[in-house]
Amino acid sequence: MSSDLPDGPDATADAARVENVRIEDEMEQSYIDYAMSVIAGRALPDVRDGLKPVHRRILYAMHEMGVSSGSSHRKSSSIVGETMGDYHPHGDSAIYDTLVRMAQDFSMRYPLVDGQGNFGSMDGDPAAAMRYTEARMAPVAEELLEDLEKDTVDFQANYDDRLQEPEVLPAAFPNLLVNGSSGIAVGMSTNIPPHNLGEVIDATIHLIDNPDAEVTDLMEYVKGPDFPTGANIVGKNAIHSAYATGRGRLTVRAEYEIDEMASGRPRIVITEIPFQENKARMVERIADDVNEGVIEGVSDLRDESDRDGVRVVIECKRGANVDVVENQLLDHHLESTFGVINLALVDGEPRVLSLKETLEEYVAHRKEVVRRRSEYDLAEAEDRAHILEGRLKALENVEDVVELIRNSEDRDAAKAALEENFEFSTEQAQHIVRMQLGSLTSMEATEIEDEYEDVQAEIERLETILGDENELLGVIKNELRAVKEEYDDDRRTSIIEDDGTVTREDLIPEEDCLVVITEDDYIKRMPVDRFDPQRRGGKGIIGADPKEGDRVSKVFRANTHDYLLAFTNHGQVYRLKTYEIPEMSRTARGKSAVNLLKFDDGEEITAVVGTDEFGDDECITMVTHDGYVKRTCSSEFENILSTGIIAAKLEDGDELVDVTVTDGSQDLVIATEGGMTIRFDESEVRQMGRSARGVRGIDLQEGDAVAGLVATDETDDRSLLTVTENGYGKRTPLSEYRSQSRYGKGLIDIKTDDRNGLVASIKAVAEGDHLVVMSESGQIMRCPVDDVSTVGRNTKGVTIMDVEIDDSVSTVDVLPTTMIDD
Known part of the structure; x- marks a missing residue:
């Protein structure tokens, strides 16, 4: 029997080269080699430019082809072919899928590709075939390749050694954080959320100037992820954990509002959905739950979305409890979890990075570039x-x-x-x-x-x-x-706190803000410094955009760390933290206050005081629409339920108008809409319980009503500012208002003729203070008090705000001198 095996000296030499290894050791090493190849060559982004190899190769191929933002669009198939033939030896479908995602404005916070044609939708619709679509680089992508020809980065041979390709791009901005990344490697995965470019750049600059800055310092600039689809991140604790450790679980909630249809039935309108949520599938799941009885009280469900944005309308049945429907939707459909794993390649090795470490690696890269x-x-x-x-x-x-x-x-x-x-x-x-x-x-x-x-x-x-x-x-x-x-733009994703969430106050910057509330109980806050002072008599700028039929009812200043007591027209009082009120832009309508406070129908906030203003023996002094006044010890407001507690008992048709804090030794000044004022010692109003109605403070003329309340004393050198509905006002020293007995008719304060209109608000002001005047339509104006003339009582005053014919002044607040930067 013959054998095919070699023999002789050659066979001996071959046998000497054979190495015996354990099969499990060989399997383990081969698997590790394969895993590292996938990790470094396909699945994980580089911390320096935030790109995986396929993204980098597509952009470099477009760069070499001259397909810049200023050139004409090229067929996607051409770009995919060049990338596959020269740099990325994998399937064309993988390359095209990557190209498509880089062009989707609902997938990328700042798309790197400018696509022309059908590139898919939020409903999960696929893009058209690559032979139909066209693409070119977006302008922001060119910032990643800037100075590539100046030996700023190392190059390596392509897969067949014919060409050279960059190992990393110069990256003029921290793309890893700005656009985020996701990928599944072997034994590990990454899921980095996108962020606002301006915030990330501000944090980077702060870190360059302050190398010892901590994550909490950087979070003063990077508030949290900023998803291209907007929506809301619930709670700051998870954000802090993700930034401090590189891992975290964020709850993302859809943006929606509750309003009434013409028929009076409530509806829920969804305008933003969580990142990476399939809108069509979400609507389908809601419909299934409605049909199966899991969600009760829904009469109709429509997807009215178009090219301008998302709009999913959920109509409730007559008599249905919209709060119950809302909670059911939140439990099953309107919230999702985004698991943050900030895993990226650092010097070719995968590492989980904190926010600070990510920015440090980027700064080191830019220094080298x-x-x-x-x-x-x-x-x-x-x-x-x-x-x-x-x-x-x-x-x-x-x-x-x-x-x-x-x-x-x-x-x-x-x-x-x-x-x-x-x-x-x-x-x-x-x-x-x-x-x-x-x-x-x-x-x-x-x-x-x-x-x-x-x-x-x-x-x-x-x-x-x-x-x-x-x-x-x-x-x-x-x-x-x-x-x-x-390239900077406004933040799209809001960060809100949920009921029962333990907040990290140390992460919340302590700043002064303006809180705006409408009659339909939409509420928001805005930084005070967003409104520059103007000369009196101006029209102001947009401070809110109430929906049709709604109007602004209150604006007041607060600090983000203040606990506020919010008094309503029904005589109830609620407690909330200022930072729980969502921060929004000037032109935003606001969020429904029912998400923060459990109001009854027709209930609206009419006065707000900060609890840090309380002293041991101080009182909450209140005045009503019909002229009743009462004082209640502040200690009775220490334990306030989530549903609120009674602050004052009101007669039918009466409403709580204004509230102030007094110490028992002051005078009270009550002003009416008809231009009358009365000043009397607060001791004439005995302390009484929360459920008491109070005593009469002013004898109102027929048809008149109380407009506001101010507390003062004999040493007070401030003035009384009176502002009317038509935007006129004046200052008069408080010393000119002599003290009387309670329940008198008072003195004439300002003329309320056709020019002025009724009194809208009164405030005690000092030299150097600033006024914040807001109209019912949402116009807001800030101007120095010193611009308003000081005159006597019984005068007309001067123009403070130029109010449109169909608009009127709704509310006024004062920024004291201590809040105003030099």
């Missing part, structure tokens, strides 16, 4: 300076140089003669023999000298950058600011 770019530019500038020095030297000896070149046999001989006779370098001599005669004019000589001076200045600048790290960091900061100025 700017250093290498500066070295490249310096070498180019020095080469140019060397040539210019030769040209200047040639101009100084122009006649001899021309004569020498003319007498030379050929160019090589001329170059050799120039090097020997004038000590030109080879590069200088080669340049000189190629010069045209026209460059020997005096004008050309001047231009060469000017260019030489510019090049020397550029060399000096680059040497300074390379020799001083502070200068280098300054370049990085300036370039980041330029990117922010070009």
Whole structure:
């Protein structure tokens, strides 16, 4: 029987090369090699540019093809073919899927590809085939490739060694955080949420200036993830955990509002959905639950979304409890969990990074990029300076140089003669023999000298950058600011607190804000510094956008860390923290207050006081629409239920109008809508319980009603500011209002004729204070108190706010001098 096995000396040599290994060891090592190949080559982004290899290769292929933001669109199939043929040896479907996602504004916070054609939808509709769609780079993507040709990053051979491709892109902004990333590798996965570009750049600059900054410091700039689909993140604790450890679970809640249809039935309108939620599938699941009886009280469900945005309408049955429907939707459909795993490649190895570590790695990358770019530019500038020095030297000896070149046999001989006779370098001599005669004019000589001076200045600048790290960091900061100025936009995702959530007050910046409330109980807060002071008599700017039929009822100042007592027209009082009120833009309507406070029908906030204003023996003093006044010890408001407690018992048709804190030794000034005021000692109003109605404070004329309440004393040098519905007002020293007995008719304070209209509000103001005046339609104006004339009682006043004919002043508050920056 013959054998095919070799024998002889060759067989002995082959046997010597055989190594015996345990099969489990070989399997383990092979699996590790495969896993690392997937981790580094496909699934995880690089911390420096925030891109996976396929994203980077698509952008680089488009860069090489010249498919920039300024060029015409190219067929997606062409881009995919170039990427696959030259750089990414994988299936075309994987490349096209990546290209599509980079073009979807609901997937990328700042899309890197400008797509033309059908690139899919939030309903899960797939993109059209690549032969039908076209694409080009988005402008923001070009910031990632900026200075690529200046040796700013290392290049590596492509898969077949024909071409070179960048290992990483220069990345002029922290793309890993800005656009986020997700991917599943072998044994690990990453899920990094997108963020607001402006916030991330501000945090990066802060870290450059303050290397010892902690995560909590950076969170003053990066409030939280900012999803392209908006919605709300519930709770700050999870955000802090994700930023501090690199891992966290965020609850993302849809944005919706509850309103009434013309028929009076309530409806829930969803306008933003959680990130990566399939809208069509969500609507289908809600419909299934309604049909199966899991969600009760729904009469109709419609998806009215269009190109302008999401709009899913859920109509409730007549008599249905909309709060119950809302809670059922939240439990099953309107909330999702985003699991944060901030895993990225650092020096080729996967690492879970905190917010600070992520930004530190990016700053280190940019330092290397700017250093290498500066070295490249310096070498180019020095080469140019060397040539210019030769040209200047040639101009100084122009006649001899021309004569020498003319007498030379050929160019090589001329170059050799120039090097020997004038000590030109080879590069200088080669340049000189190629010069045209026209460059020997005096004008050309001047231009060469000017260019030489510019090049020397550029060399000096680059040497300074390379020799001083502070200068280098300054370049990085300036370039980041330029990117922010070009691409920054408003935050889309709000961050809210939920009932029962333990908040981290140390993460919430303590700042003064304005809280705006409408009659339909929409509420929001805005930073005070968002409103610059204007001269009196202006129209103001938009401060709220109430829906049709609604109007602004209250604006007041507060600190984000204040506990507020909110008194309503029904005589109830509720307690909430200012930061629980959602912060929103000027033009936003606000969030429904029923999400914060459990109001009854027709109940609205009419007065607010901060609990940190209370002293041991102080009282809450209240006045009603019909002129009743009462004082109740502040200690009776310490334990307030989530459903509120009674603050004052009201007669039918009466409403609580205003509230202030008094210490028992002050005078009360009550003003009416008809322009009357009365001042009396608060001791004339005995302390009484919360359920008491109070005593009469002013004898109102028929048809008149109370407009406001102020507390003062004999040493008070402030003035009483009175503002009318039509935007007129005046200041009168409080000392001009003599004290009377309670329940008198009072004195005339201001004329309430057709020009002025009725009194809208009164406030005690001091020199240097600022007014915040808001109209029913949402216009808001801030102006210095000093702009309002100080006059006597019984006058008309001056224009404070230019109110439109169909609008009127709704509310006024005061920013004291201590809140105003110099």
